[in-house]
Amino acid sequence: MNIRLETKDDFRQVEELTREAFWNLYVPGCDEHYLCHILREHKDFISELDYVVELNGIIIASIMYTESFLLSDDQEKVRTVSFGPLCVHPDYQRKGIGTALIEKTKSLVKNMNIPAIIIYGDPHNYCKHGFRNGIDYHVSNIDGEYPLGLLVLELQNGFFGKKKWKIKQTDAFYFDHEKVLEFDRQFVEKEKMHKYSQEIFKMNIRAFLR
Numbered sequence: 001m002n003i004r005l006e007t008k009d010d011f012r013q014v015e016e017l018t019r020e021a022f023w024n025l026y027v028p029g030c031d032e033h034y035l036c037h038i039l040r041e042h043k044d045f046i047s048e049l050d051y052v053v054e055l056n057g058i059i060i061a062s063i064m065y066t067e068s069f070l071l072s073d074d075q076e077k078v079r080t081v082s083f084g085p086l087c088v089h090p091d092y093q094r095k096g097i098g099t100a101l102i103e104k105t106k107s108l109v110k111n112m113n114i115p116a117i118i119i120y121g122d123p124h125n126y127c128k129h130g131f132r133n134g135i136d137y138h139v140s141n142i143d144g145e146y147p148l149g150l151l152v153l154e155l156q157n158g159f160f161g162k163k164k165w166k167i168k169q170t171d172a173f174y175f176d177h178e179k180v181l182e183f184d185r186q187f188v189e190k191e192k193m194h195k196y197s198q199e200i201f202k203m204n205i206r207a208f209l210r
């Protein structure tokens with residue numbers, strides 16, 4: 001298993017892998033493969049954190065990072081990073097590969113002197129890696145709320161202190177869903193289905209801490 005930077009030749013494979021990993025998981029179908037496609041060209045994309053896992057010449061996992069920033073209640077602005085999409089091909093999940101990708105890139109982010117990784121994700125996937133809900137560090141969304149899925153990994157001990165912070169992620173995550181449908185037509189047809197994981201997701205994104 002080789003953890004290495006993504007190259008141009010991997011682009012399509014990574015998009016196919018991402019589609020396989022996310023298909024029908026959070027919504028019928030998925031849009032994460034389109035997100036990979038547009039992210040690499042976006043100004044907030046961080047190419048030095050764009051990693052894949054290769055096994056016998058096949059890409060089986062991928063992680064992509066973008067710039068984000070924190071704004072404190074006294075107007076301090078701090079650079080942070082966010083990852084997503086992160087995925088492992090369904091045939092290779094639960095073997096420690098996602099963990100390996102997080103660990104590898106986490107140490108690179110630490111060396112970049114960035115105090116935190118801040119993401120929106122399922123707590124079940126990330127608390128085991130040290131992520132805590134934003135509310136524990138007084139980190140809210142731009143509206144001052146603490147969504148269940150707003151997760152913070154502090155990389156510099158005690159960085160957050162007593163200040164209140166708001167996280168601003170890249171606008172690359174807001175895209176036209178019509179374009180996803182158009183993009184998806186380039187791939188082998190797959191059936192869109194309802195799965196119970198979509199119900200859990202719908203609950204999670206409407207849940208807030210206080």
Ligand SMILES: CC(C)(COP(=O)(O)OP(=O)(O)OC[C@H]1O[C@@H](n2cnc3c(N)ncnc32)[C@H](O)[C@@H]1OP(=O)(O)O)[C@@H](O)C(=O)NCCC(=O)NCCS
Nearest residue numbers: 021022086087088093094095096097098099121122125128
């Ligand atoms: C979420 C995801 C990236 C995690 O990657 P992964 O490689 O499956 O993760 P890991 O194997 O490192 O850890 C997952 C579980 O496997 C367990 N595990 C790790 N190595 C193991 C091994 N050798 N044998 C058995 N179990 C193992 C871990 O303890 C963990 O268990 P838990 O969920 O009960 O805590 C992957 O499952 C995925 O792509 N999911 C679909 C897309 C997605 O949801 N992405 C994240 C968006 S929020």
